[in-house]
Amino acid sequence: MNKSIIIFLTASAMTATIAGVTSCASGSYTSAGGEVTGVGGTSWTEPTPYGMVLVGRGSMEMGPQKADSAWNLAANARGRSVDAFWMDETEITNSKYKQFVFWVRDSIIRERLADPAYGGNEDFKIEEDKDGNPITPHLNWNKAIPWRNPNEDEQRAIESVYRTNPITGVRELDATQLNYRYETYNHTEAARRRNRLDPRRREYNTDRPVPTDVPLISKDTAYINDDGEIVRQTISRGLTGDYDFVNTYIVNVYPDTTAWINDFDNAYNEPYVRMYFAHGGYNDYPVVGVSWEQANAFANWRTDFLRRSLGKEGVYIEPYRLPTEAEWEYAARAGVNENMYPWEGELPLSEDKGCFYANFKPAEGNYMRDGQLITSRVGTYAPNDFGLYDMAGNVSEWTSTAYSESIDRMTSDLNPEYRYDAAQEDPYRMKRKIVRGGSWKDVAHNIRSDIRMWEYQNEQRSYIGFRCVRTQIGFAKGNKQENGRSR
Numbered sequence: 372m373n374k375s376i377i378i379f380l381t382a383s384a385m386t387a388t389i390a391g392v393t394s395c396a397s398g399s400y401t402s403a404g405g406e407v408t409g410v411g412g413t414s415w416t417e418p419t420p421y422g423m424v425l426v427g428r429g430s431m432e433m434g435p436q437k438a439d440s441a442w443n444l445a446a447n448a449r450g451r452s453v454d455a456f457w458m459d460e461t462e463i464t465n466s467k468y469k470q471f472v473f474w475v476r477d478s479i480i481r482e483r484l485a486d487p488a489y490g491g492n493e494d495f496k497i498e499e500d501k502d503g504n505p506i507t508p509h510l511n512w513n514k515a516i517p518w519r520n521p522n523e524d525e526q527r528a529i530e531s532v533y534r535t536n537p538i539t540g541v542r543e544l545d546a547t548q549l550n551y552r553y554e555t556y557n558h559t560e561a562a563r564r565r566n567r568l569d570p571r572r573r574e575y576n577t578d579r580p581v582p583t584d585v586p587l588i589s590k591d592t593a594y595i596n597d598d599g600e601i602v603r604q605t606i607s608r609g610l611t612g613d614y615d616f617v618n619t620y621i622v623n624v625y626p627d628t629t630a631w632i633n634d635f636d637n638a639y640n641e642p643y644v645r646m647y648f649a650h651g652g653y654n655d656y657p658v659v660g661v662s663w664e665q666a667n668a669f670a671n672w673r674t675d676f677l678r679r680s681l682g683k684e685g686v687y688i689e690p691y692r693l694p695t696e697a698e699w700e701y702a703a704r705a706g707v708n709e710n711m712y713p714w715e716g717e718l719p720l721s722e723d724k725g726c727f728y729a730n731f732k733p734a735e736g737n738y739m740r741d742g743q744l745i746t747s748r749v750g751t752y753a754p755n756d757f758g759l760y761d762m763a764g765n766v767s768e769w770t771s772t773a774y775s776e777s778i779d780r781m782t783s784d785l786n787p788e789y790r791y792d793a794a795q796e797d798p799y800r801m802k803r804k805i806v807r808g809g810s811w812k813d814v815a816h817n818i819r820s821d822i823r824m825w826e827y828q829n830e831q832r833s834y835i836g837f838r839c840v841r842t843q844i845g846f847a848k849g850n851k852q853e854n855g856r857s858r
Contacts, residue, residue, distance in 0.1 A: 415687050417844045423457040424758040425843060426701070432708045433700050434779070435821050442816055448708070451697050451784050458694065458702050459838035461749035461760045462657035462768065463669065465648055468626070471669050474676070475549045475624050476532055481510045483528040490524030512679075546625035550601065552593070553671045554619050559790070560588070561616040568610060585609040591618040591792060605794035618792070622668040626660035627831035634833045643745070643833070655748045657766045657836040663804045663828035666693055666769045666837040673839065689842040695788045696772035696805045696823065698840055703762040703808065703820035705755045711819050713755035713762040728752060729764035730811045731818045738811070745833075746811050763818040766836035767806045767826075774803035774825035793828070802828045810834035 419425075430452035438446045483489045485496035498508045517525050534545040560566060567573050570582045589607045596602050601621045608615075627633075631643035647653050648660070661669075670691040678685030694702070704710040711717055714728055730747045733740040743751075750760040773791035775781065782789050793802040803825045809818030812834050817824070826835060 414845050415684065417688065420457050420841060422460055423841070424460050426456055426458050426698075426757055426759075428453065428455040429701065429706045431701055431704065431706050433697060433821070436708065436711075439816075444822065447779065448821075449779060449784070451701070451787055453695075453698050453701050453786055455843040456694070456698055457841045457843060458698075458757075458759060459840070460754070460758055462766055462836045462838050463666075464655055464749055465658045466654035468658040468661065468669065469648075469654075471551075471672055472544075472549060472624055474672065475551050476544060477516060478510060479532050479548060480516055480529055481512075481514075483531055484516070484525060485510075486528075489528040489531075490522070492525075544625070547599070547623070549623060549625045550595065550621050551624050551668050551672060552619070552621045553668060553675075554617050555671065557590075557616045557618060557792075561613065566610060566616075568612070588615045589794065590615055591620065591794075593619050593621040595621060603795050605796070620664075620668065622664050624665055624668060626658060626665070627662075628660055630660040630831050630833040640833075656746050657749055657761075659746065659766055659833050659836050660831045661836065662831045663693075663769045663826075665831075667771075669837075670839050687844065689844055691839045691841050693769055693771040693837060694840040695786070696770045696807065697782075697787045699768065699770050699807045700820060702757055702759055703755065705757045707756075711821055713759070713820055715756075729818055730761070731764040731809060731813055731815060732811070733815065743811060762808055763820060764809055764813070765811055766808075766834055767810045767813075767824065767832075768808050769826075769835065769837040770805045770807055772805045774805050774823075799827065804828045806835055 430450060432448040433451045434447040434449055435444055436446060436448050438444060481495045484492050485494075494514045495511055496508055497511050498505060500506050516529070518529070521529060532545055532548055533542055535542055564573050564575075566586050566588065573582050573586075574580075586609070587607060588610050589605055591603065591605055593601060593603045601623065603621075626648055628644045628648050631640040631647065632638075647656070648658070670693060674688070674690040677691075678688055681688065703713050705713065707715070709715075712728070727741065729752055730741055730743045732738055738744050746765055747761075749765070752761065752764075754760045755762055771788065771790070772778070773789050773793075775789060775791075778789050791801065804827075805823050806826050807823060808820070809824075816822075826832065
C-alpha cells in the first residue's frame with residue numbers, strides 16, 4: 372500500500388518536471404512512450420564582459436620548472452588543469468574603484484534622503500510593487516540625488532557623508548562611513564554530504580549506521596554597533612537549513628592612502644597620500660591600498676551592479692571574483708610550461724632592454740631604469756599571448772587562494788583551490804592569502820609568474836592591487852587567445 376503510493380507520487384513529480392522542460396525541448400515524443408532522444412533546448416549566450424578577455428581551458432606544469440639555489444627555490448612543477456574563464460585585461464584602476472566608492476556614497480545618501488530625520492522623501496526607497504503590495508524595501512536608483520539646488524533637508528543628507536579636514540579646511544568624503552554590506556552563499560560547504568539535513572543522505576555506505584548527530588557549521592556575520600564600529604563574528608552552531616551557509620560581511624571600502632607612508636620608512640611620499648587616489652591624473656593607474664577583503668567586496672558589488680542591468684537574465688551570470696592562484700598563473704604564463712614570465716623564454720632582465728617588458732625595479736635604488744618611478748598606467752607595456760597586460764610588475768595581485776606551506780599537497784589537480792575563511796579569533800598566520808606577479812618595487816626574480824608570495828588578508832599595501840575573473844558560461848566565443856594548450 373505505502374509502496375504503491377510512493378511510486379505514484381514519484382511518477383507524478385517526474386511528469387510535472389518533464390512538462391516544465393518540454394517547452395524548450397526538441398524532437399517528438401509524448402508521455403505515452405517512444406525512443407529516448409534526449410531533451411534539447413536553448414542556451415543563453417553571455418555577452419563579452421567589458422574589458423575582459425577569454426582564457427580558454429587548458430593545462431600546464433605550474434610552479435618553478437628549475438631549481439634556483441641563489442633564491443633557495445626548489446623545482447616544484449606540478450600538472451594542473453583549469454576551466455575557461457574571463458579575466459580583466461588590466462588591473463582594476465583607480466577610476467573603476469572610485470565608481471565603487473561613489474556608489475557606496477550615493478547609497479548612503481539615498482538611504483538618508485528617505486529617512487524621516489532628513490525629510491523622509493519616499494521616492495528614494497521602494498517599499499511596494501506597482502500594485503501596492505509590500506515588497507522588500509530597496510533603494511530607487513532611478514531617482515536622482517539633488518546635487519544642485521537641494522532643499523534644507525536634502526542638503527543635510529548630502530553633507531552628512533562629508534567632513535571638513537580640521538587641518539586643511541578642505542571638504543572631503545568621510546571615509547569612515549563608506550561601509551558596504553553584502554552576503555555570499557558558500558555553495559561548496561552547502562553541497563558537502565556531511566552538511567545535508569537528511570542524515571540518510573550523508574552516509575551511503577550501508578555497512579555503517581545512519582548518522583544521528585547534527586552537523587556543526589560555521590558562518591560569518593557582521594553588524595555595526597552603537598558606536599559605528601564594524602563588528603565581525605564567526606558563529607558555530609548546529610545545522611538548521613540553507614541560510615546557515617549565507618555569510619554576511621561589512622567592509623569599509625575606502626583605500627588606505629597612507630600605505631605610501633607606512634610601506635616606506637624615512638621617505639617623502641606625502642604627495643602620493645594626497646593625490647594618488649584623489650587626483651584625476653592617476654585615474655588610469657592601478658588602485659592600491661586595497662585589502663583582500665576590499666577586493667572581494669568590489670567583486671561582489673560588480674556582480675550585483677551588472678545583474679541589475681540584465682533584469683531576469685542576470686541570474687545566469689557567473690559572479691565576478693578574484694582569480695584562484697592556478698587561474699592566475701595559467702593566464703600569466705599563457706599556458707606555456709617554459710615561460711617563467713608572461714613573455715616567451717627567460718629574458719635576461721638584468722639588461723637594459725629587459726626593462727621594457729614590465730614595470731619593476733631593475734637595480735638597487737634605480738626605479739627609473741624602466742621609465743617608471745612608482746606604478747605606471749595600466750596597459751603601458753605589451754600584453755602577453757593571452758592579451759593580458761601587466762601580469763608581471765606594476766602591482767602584485769590578490770588571488771582568492773589561502774596560503775599554507777603545504778598547499779601543493781592539499782589541492783586537486785583539477786581547478787585547484789584552497790579556501791579558508793578565517794574566523795576573527797583565528798591566529799593571524801591563518802589569514803594569509805596568496806599574491807602573484809610582483810610589483811613596481813620588486814626585483815626581476817620576484818615578478819616571475821611561477822612563484823608565489825603571500826600577504827595578510829586585511830593588509831593594505833602601496834604595491835598590491837587586483838583584477839577580477841568570471842567563469843565562462845558554456846562555450847560562447849569571445850576575445851580568446853589561442854595556444855597549443857587552450858581549446
